[in-house]
Amino acid sequence: MMKSLTAGAVALTLSATVMSCSDKTEEKPFDYTVDRFADIEVLRYQVHGFEDLTLNQKLLIYYLTEAAITGRDMLWDQNGKYNLALRNLLEDIYTNYNGDKNDENWKGFETYMKQVWFANGIHHHYSMDKFTPAFSREWMEAQIANLKDAPSAEEVSTLLTVVFDPQFMAKRVNQAEGADLILTSANNLYEGVTQKEVEDYYNALKDTTDLTPVSWGLNTRVTKDENGNIVEQVYKVGGLYSNAITRIVELLNKASEYAENDAQRDVIAKLVDFYTTGSLKAFDDYSIAWADETSSQVDFINGFIESYGDPLGMTGAYESIVNFKDIPASQRTETISGNAQWFEDNSPVDKRFKKENVKGVTAKVITAAILAGDAYPATPIGINLPNANWIRAAHGSKSVTIENITKAYDEASHGNGFNEEFVIDEPTRELLENYLFVTDNLHTDLHECLGHASGRLLPGVDPDALKAHGSTLEEARADLFALYYLADPKLLELGLLDNPDAYKAEYYKYILNGLMTQLMRIEYGKDVEEAHMRNRKLISEWVYEKGKPENVIEYVVRDGKTYIQINDYNRLRELFGELLGEIQRIKSEGDYAAGAALVEKYAVKVDPKIHKEVLDRYSTLNIAPYRGFVNPVYTLVKDNDGNITDVTVSFNEDYVEQMLRYSKQYNTLSK
Ligand code: ZN
DSSP states (O other): OEEOGGGSSOSOOOOOSOOOGGGGGOSSOOOOEEEEETTEEEEEOOOTTGGGSOHHHHHHHHHHHHHHHHTHHHHHHHHOTTHHHHHHHHHHHHHHOOSOTTOHHHHHHHHHHHHHHHHTSSBOTTTOBBOOOSSOHHHHHHHHHTOTTOOOHHHHHHHHHHHHOTTTTOBSSOOOTTSOTTTTOOSSSBOSOOHHHHHHHHHHHOOTTOSSOOOTTTTEEEEEOTTSOEEEEEBSTTSBTHHHHHHHHHHHHHHHTTOSSHHHHHHHHHHHHHHHHOOHHHHHHHHHHHHHOOSOSEEEEEEEOOOTTSTTSOSOOEEEEEEEEOHHHHHHHHHHHHTHHHHHHTSSSOGGGSOSSOOOOOEEEEEEEEEEETTSSSOOSEEEEOOOHHHHHHHOOEEEEEHHHHHHHHHHHTTSSHHHHHSOOHHHHHHHHHHHHHHHHHHHHIIIIIITTOOOOOTTOOTTTTGGGHHHHHHHHHHHHHHHHHTOHHHHHTTSOSOTTTHHHHHHHHHHHHHTGGGGGSOTTOOOOSHHHHHHHHHHHHHHHHTGGGTOEEEEEETTEEEEEESOHHHHHHHHHHHHHHHHHHHHHTOHHHHHHHHHHHTSOOOHHHHHHHHHHHHTSOOOSEEEEEOOEEEEEEOTTSOEEEEEEEOOOOHHHHHHHHHHHTOOSOO
């Protein structure tokens, strides 16, 4: 499961002056911004601490990052069957063009090219809608006519339809009920089969009594053979995507030579086994070994992981992230997990709903070394894997915060005008400048390590009793646990914060976001639907209303603009505690009616006046709603005898350069 923080807009511009000590050694400030087009901003991230790793660790990372990027073409093909052919054609036009760069068609084409690269295909990575070209078909035909090595007329004709016919392959993943979800989704995970045929096929395979079920369909494309029977084309060596996977296996084997220990070598061997056999059992064996392996500093995910790209939620999109543990930052999460029982015992929750023996989830803070496949260029800030529920129950999961990514978001937001526009006054802005990055990360840690793990159900209560409102209320419970404790002196005692007022930064941001600024991600006139957004609105609106008699939170209007002012932070903390107690009660007792009433009253409906104001004010800032990253470049250093003496990392590559290089260097499936 991915934490999709930034899928949408910049939740708030945090800006960090408080940062890790390695910053001091840098002479000139790191340039985070790389490119800006359409609704996208491309950034770069730093890889602090890479130089301090051993040569073996660096080489392990080097080969794992090569394996990661090598899977790129698989994702492009999973996202749509014409994506690779179209990418070739577009890149040919792009690199051969020597006309006027101020021409409107060229500018439209350049934006389209950049959008397609960013989305790993022709559909927007978040909305799933097909991109609309801002250049003419005639212009593109003229460019194709100039190419030395153009595709056949038939292929060109198909690709032109792909680009210019808005009805053709309009949406990558269709989730709207009523239609055949497979036939109306343009992804390339199914071909020539209906939703019903696929469901019948898998229902016949599934054994509902199996307590350790494999993830059916995870690594296959479903189609029919010549006799009309449903068949799965398996992604494996010798199967579908064989060229890419064979190369990945070679690189994984190479990486294995530098593994930190036998357990990690075993993880790599099991992944190789999965890629070689395509066996889903092998994938589970790999996932278990991976979840159990916690001693290495370097870690990675690589495989077919998240299934958001499949309307039936079965097939995993190719993804890889290579990373290493940020040891000082991880002490923070270890301290929190190590004190889990104290937090549980002291929470403002009825004793009957507390766990007598709570075990905090072990989470670590990591530094990403490479983002690839479905995690590139748009990327999550946190990951909690594996996805299979029975493995999570039996072996636990690994939860990570990718802090060099959150830091890059944070730093790149500095000076984008958001705080000046929405934060009420200079002292509050200063508070955010100084403490938001720290308290935001701490909030995430408390939410992940303790919040979700706290509390218990009364005997006999169905864990699914809250039904459709379950995830909103669960997120609210975890957020409230974190908010309540952020203001606790215990955090100062544990050395996690150094200022008793620091928590106010997170409180202010949270309320501002929940009452106002998160609405920037919602189209005017629509309700709040996404669970995390509902949760933030529920909490913020509830404490606003309950605090009204004492004027805890106030809307202040100045020069026609609405601002949030918090008058009583102590009382706000108590209100967070009261709501935590109530939501824990709802969960522990399975009180669906009370949960539904909370969600319906506070979390869904948007005040149109404030919504419009937020959208208008936001539109005056040039803040991209979506952001992503280019990767650093790793290079082997060799001595005169050809021995590898080091691996260096550089951050100079720009967006277009990287995309064109990847298409050339990691071209495994096209042409
Ligand atoms: Zn959560």
